[in-house]
Amino acid sequence: MTAPRTIRRLGERSRRERAELDAVLDAGLVGTLSTVVDGQPWVVPMLYVRDGDRILLHGSTGAGALRHVAAGAPAALSVVHLDAVVVAHSTFDSSANYRSAVVYGTLRPILDAEGRRVALTRVSDAILPGREAEVEPMSAREVAATQVMQLEVHEGEWLVKVRTGGPGEPERPTGAWTGVVPLRVVADEPVPDPRSAGEPVPASVRERVRRGVSAV
Amino acid sequence: MTAPRTIRRLGERSRRERAELDAVLDAGLVGTLSTVVDGQPWVVPMLYVRDGDRILLHGSTGAGALRHVAAGAPAALSVVHLDAVVVAHSTFDSSANYRSAVVYGTLRPILDAEGRRVALTRVSDAILPGREAEVEPMSAREVAATQVMQLEVHEGEWLVKVRTGGPGEPERPTGAWTGVVPLRVVADEPVPDPRSAGEPVPASVRERVRRGVSAV
Numbered sequence: 439m440t441a442p443r444t445i446r447r448l449g450e451r452s453r454r455e456r457a458e459l460d461a462v463l464d465a466g467l468v469g470t471l472s473t474v475v476d477g478q479p480w481v482v483p484m485l486y487v488r489d490g491d492r493i494l495l496h497g498s499t500g501a502g503a504l505r506h507v508a509a510g511a512p513a514a515l516s517v518v519h520l521d522a523v524v525v526a527h528s529t530f531d532s533s534a535n536y537r538s539a540v541v542y543g544t545l546r547p548i549l550d551a552e553g554r555r556v557a558l559t560r561v562s563d564a565i566l567p568g569r570e571a572e573v574e575p576m577s578a579r580e581v582a583a584t585q586v587m588q589l590e591v592h593e594g595e596w597l598v599k600v601r602t603g604g605p606g607e608p609e610r611p612t613g614a615w616t617g618v619v620p621l622r623v624v625a626d627e628p629v630p631d632p633r634s635a636g637e638p639v640p641a642s643v644r645e646r647v648r649r650g651v652s653a654v
Numbered sequence: 655m656t657a658p659r660t661i662r663r664l665g666e667r668s669r670r671e672r673a674e675l676d677a678v679l680d681a682g683l684v685g686t687l688s689t690v691v692d693g694q695p696w697v698v699p700m701l702y703v704r705d706g707d708r709i710l711l712h713g714s715t716g717a718g719a720l721r722h723v724a725a726g727a728p729a730a731l732s733v734v735h736l737d738a739v740v741v742a743h744s745t746f747d748s749s750a751n752y753r754s755a756v757v758y759g760t761l762r763p764i765l766d767a768e769g770r771r772v773a774l775t776r777v778s779d780a781i782l783p784g785r786e787a788e789v790e791p792m793s794a795r796e797v798a799a800t801q802v803m804q805l806e807v808h809e810g811e812w813l814v815k816v817r818t819g820g821p822g823e824p825e826r827p828t829g830a831w832t833g834v835v836p837l838r839v840v841a842d843e844p845v846p847d848p849r850s851a852g853e854p855v856p857a858s859v860r861e862r863v864r865r866g867v868s869a870v
Contacts, residue, residue, distance in 0.1 A: 467739075468752065470686040470732040472695040479688040479695060483734035483754040516686040518699035520867070523683075525844075525859055528789050529778040530796040536684065538699040562745040573744050573830045580746040604847050614789045615856045617846040621867055623839050628741075630833040631820050640831045643741055651736070651837055 453598040462539040463488045469517040473507045487564040492588040494557050515541045522618040526605035535601050542595045548586045557586045569642035623651045669814040678755040679704045685733040689723045703780040708804040729761045738834040742821035757812045764802045773802045785858035839867045
């Protein structure tokens with residue numbers, strides 16, 4: 439596809455390195471998938487996982503709208519992490535620190551069972567590292583009941599913006615306090631189900647807590 | 655506008671009370687605005703503020719794409735808060751707790767200066783409560799240089815989904831640990847600019863920290 443021309447209008451906050459895209463994507467778990475249905479915007483928040491040059495998304499095969507998106511419609515995945523409220527000397531100059539990514543492309547359903555199993559393992563592993571080894575393998579029925587889609591990452595079809603730092607300098611000194619209010623996501627202590635009460639928290643869950651999530 | 659027909663397909667996680675929409679919107683500061691440009695999805699993360707039955711969005715009048723969106727194109731604002739990773743007895747049943755909202759409509763630019771000033775005051779007040787009283791009033795030039803748009807909230811043109819609780823019951827007992835990993839956003843101690851070092855943190859900033867942000 440051709441990226442909308444707006445994608446090429448890069449401002450000072452734009453980042454051009456592919457590694458910066460990966461960093462923004464890998465810091466989050468949830469994004470907004472957008473497509474066009476009957477000329478109208480159609481959006482749904484989804485868990486996503488980057489796997490090399492593709493982004494994996496999954497859902498029930500019963501989800502009608504997802505099926506539409508999977509059928510080759512143009513799509514965009516948007517991810518944003520809010521890192522701070524930036525308090526300037528004026529409301530006009532106040533701002534926010536953030537990291538955002540938008541990946542444009544066409545979603546392609548992964549139709550073969552083996553490809554789907556591999557993709558679902560990647561998804562599971564990204565969300566709960568090593569969880570696959572702690573539970574029974576996915577059954578053929580489970581693999582069949584899950585729709586997995588991939589959005590390939592192509593050069594020139596993504597946009598990353600990052601704002602960091604404090605507020606800009608005022609034109610003339612004011613008495614107003616200026617600075618930032620940092621925001622971050624914390625993963626709290628895992629809460630067991632009643633049936634797992636007292637059991638040790640498994641490695642996959644401990645690793646999820648350790649890695650944290652930086653999306654706000 | 656007519657909401658896409660998918661908006662009416664409500665599952666068990668859907669919430670129908672307007673107060674639930676307001677709660678999801680008010681818990682966050684940043685969302686994804688989606689529209690359609692030349693038949694393609696076009697998306698941008700934005701700060702937003704709910705003000706009664708309208709959602710306010712703002713940006714520079716120089717932002718070309720924002721101008722397009724403001725010119726009556728159909729739009730959708732998506733907000734999602736990720737509250738927990740839900741660890742089930744199988745990867746298939748693992749899930750996430752979240753609160754999400756999508757508001758469909760048409761963005762309308764607020765063109766008159768007084769309406770824009772009122773709207774910008776609402777935006778400032780929602781992000782930094784009472785900040786207006788701590789800084790000089792917005793100048794006419796600043797009001798003129800800011801584009802403010804409103805997206806009206808109409809019944810039947812929004813969608814809220816909420817998942818809470820733990821994983822579902824397995825069909826038969828397994829040895830796997832199950833439970834949730836709670837995620838939440840924290841606002842850390844405000845960090846002053848060098849020029850405000852040692853000065854007391856103003857009430858607006860303290861209130862921002864106190865209220866917190868629940869969007870992840």
